[in-house]
Amino acid sequence: MSNRRVLKAAQAIREVVSMSILTDLKDPRVRDVTVTFVEVSPDMRMAKVHVSVMGDETKQNLCLKGLQNSAGFLQSKVGRRIDTRYTPKIQFSLDKGMQHAMMVTRILEEVLPKESADNESADNESADAESEDVETVEADDQTDVGSVDAQGLDADSDTEDNSDADSEIETSTDKQDNQM
Numbered sequence: 001m002s003n004r005r006v007l008k009a010a011q012a013i014r015e016v017v018s019m020s021i022l023t024d025l026k027d028p029r030v031r032d033v034t035v036t037f038v039e040v041s042p043d044m045r046m047a048k049v050h051v052s053v054m055g056d057e058t059k060q061n062l063c064l065k066g067l068q069n070s071a072g073f074l075q076s077k078v079g080r081r082i083d084t085r086y087t088p089k090i091q092f093s094l095d096k097g098m099q100h101a102m103m104v105t106r107i108l109e110e111v112l113p114k115e116s117a118d119n120e121s122a123d124n125e126s127a128d129a130e131s132e133d134v135e136t137v138e139a140d141d142q143t144d145v146g147s148v149d150a151q152g153l154d155a156d157s158d159t160e161d162n163s164d165a166d167s168e169i170e171t172s173t174d175k176q177d178n179q180m
Contacts, residue, residue: 009044050093050095068091
């Protein structure tokens with residue numbers, strides 16, 4: 001089978017299983033489950049569904065047993081959704097990726113608080129310097145705005161240049177009126 005077809009089947013199985021766990025499964029052991037990814041064998045006879053369960057290890061094992069007991073029900077849901085000769089047999093596996101990520105984050109928070117406190121004080125000093133620069137720019141902008149008149153022209157510039165353009169426009173409109 002083509003790799004593309006296997007990937008599409010894996011995606012369809014993931015969608016069906018995750019929605020069925022959320023809406024159709026009534027087992028009280030199966031709570032706080034996320035289907036992370038699905039591996040499908042090339043012959044489409046086996047599907048390994050990786051799940052992440054929030055909670056301690058006993059809750060995770062209990063939830064995994066509940067999912068394994070519900071595998072036949074979920075397999076029938078998958079069989080109705082994907083059109084293949086064989087319905088893949090579903091196996092569940094705990095995905096430890098989220099647990100590892102949370103553990104790494106916790107370790108980094110323990111190790112890095114001293115460095116982050118030093119960085120925060122340096123950031124505050126640079127933010128104060130930037131705010132002073134912004135106030136200076138705002139004051140300069142206010143003085144420039146006051147020298148512009150209502151027509152958007154600079155009040156200090158010569159108005160004769162503009163009057164020449166106005167007279168040329170008036171002359172051309174007068175010529176058009178005379179030709180009619």
